[in-house]
Amino acid sequence: MTLPRPHRHDVLLAVASLLAGLVLWGLGVYSSGDRNLFPDWAALVPLAVLAALELVRRSAPRVAVAIGTLGVIADQFTVGNLATVLIFTDLMYAAVVYGKPAMARRLPVSTGLITVAVTIAAVAWLRTPQALLIGVITGIVSFAPALTGATLRNQREAAVAARLRAEQTALLAEMDRAQAVVAERARMARELHDMVANHLSAIAIHSTAALSIDSPATSREALGVIRENSVQGLAEMRRLIGLLREAGAEQEAAAVPSLDGLDALLGRARTNGSASGLEFVLHDDRPPGEPLPAPVELAAYRIAQESLTNALKHAVPGTVTVRLTRGPTGGGMLTVQVDSPYGDRSGPRAPGSGAGLIGMRERTELLGGEFSAGPAGPAGSVWRVRAALPAQEKAVRA
Structure with missing residues (x-):
């Protein structure tokens, strides 16, 4: 095995x-x-050996300690050199700092036991107070550097662990930030789609009617509807831009639509859907005087709004029914159900992307509710959108 180059x-x-x-x-x-x-020069042999071992104190600490121990023992049979003993203490220190974890744990314990054993043996053999000095010297040469190395190594490992924890915390914070950005973008996409799609769908349907039906009265009526929806859509866009620019809670609370605006929403739907033979009816069966959490009320409004938009795009002539119900004692679920005539439709039709159903499902699931959409009724003659939302503030926060 080739050892790496010694550290300078x-x-x-x-x-x-x-x-x-x-x-x-x-x-x-x-x-x-x-x-x-x-002879006196014999003391230079252990000195040279231990000095050479300093070159591998990092790369081969186990070998350095083993040979160094033999060298310092051999030095005791010569006139001795203080530098040899000092080099051995450094080798013991380096073995704990740079050695494997098992060696770092064992050396302080083994050198401590050796120090105790040497002290007891020296006192028992010499039976003089000066015999304690042998134990003290043994501890200074072996146990003290091992204990110092263990302390330094523990501090280094603690610093590394703290740095890793800080890096992990920073990584988790960055992941949370990225997820928050993605969630906010998805919320903005849902809000933009629900706010503008209704008006743009009406514009598309009535502009198609104006182009396909050669009647001045029909064209004038269609242009009136187009203008009204253009103005309302522009107002909605300005409101959304204002929300993005102004982060004040009061402005946001004032701008959030509520279920009290469903009458006006259905009024616009009646105007937009009159040319398609659609009627719109609202049944609000909720108990009076029971407020809803703001997120639930916004989600219910947007689901009803998107369902009406889809009805304008795809429903056959007939009656579109919006029904609101709430469980008993105010602790149940708020149910929003929109039934629209379903079948093959002739005449102007606005294109759909499928984002509306995805947005309604996301709104419902974010609040912990249940969402379904599909054909219902006799022979699948009704397209039913149903969302059950938790009506309690506690449920919404969970």
Whole structure:
């Protein structure tokens, strides 16, 4: 296995340690001058070995500690060099900081146990107070650097974990922001479609009638309806632009339509659908005096509005019925049901994109309600749109 190039700090540390040890040896400063088992120069061998191990203190800390332990033990049989002992303490520190997690956990515990064992053995053998110094030196050389390395490593890991949590929090915040933007764009698309589609559908139907029927009276009536819907559509667009520019809660609350405006809505539908043979009837069976949450009232109004728009586009001549009901005691569901004649239609027809049904379903599901649309009645002669919305503020917030 090829080891990576030593870090430049480790190279400088190895060179400085070796030079410091050579200076101490040259000055005759020994850590154990009373040991003459080997010549004085023998103390340079452990010094050189441990100085070389500084080069792999990051890349191979396990090997550095193992060989370094043998080297510092061998140094005790020579005159000794203080630099050799200091290098060993750095190797022990580096093993905890740069080693694997298992080594980082074990070394402080094992060196602590070794320090205790050496202290007990020295006191039992020598039986003098000075024997405690052997345990203290052992702790300084092995346990202290291991404990220091463990403390630094824990701080680094805590800092990394905190940074990761901050990055995850920022990522979640960005995801929430993106989802909020998407939801707001979808809400604006639904609002724009519901506000303008009714008027544009009436314009398309009556302009087609004016072009296809060669009658001055019919053309004049169609142009009148077209002008009225153009003016109303322009007013709705200005209101929406005002909402986007002004974020004040009072302005928004004042601009939100309510079910009290259904009479006016059906009045416009009667005007727009008269040429197609359509009649519009409203049955409001709700108990009086029971207010609705603003989101529910807006959704019910928009669903009725879009259903009337679809009736103008696709319904055959007949009666379009809008029915509002509410469950007992005010805690039930507000039901909006629109029945329009269904069948093959002749004459002017406005094109549809299918976005209206999607928008009504989205409005209903966002409030936790149920939505359905499709043929109903005898032989499927009625197209029924039905939305059941929660009538309680608590249900809406959930």
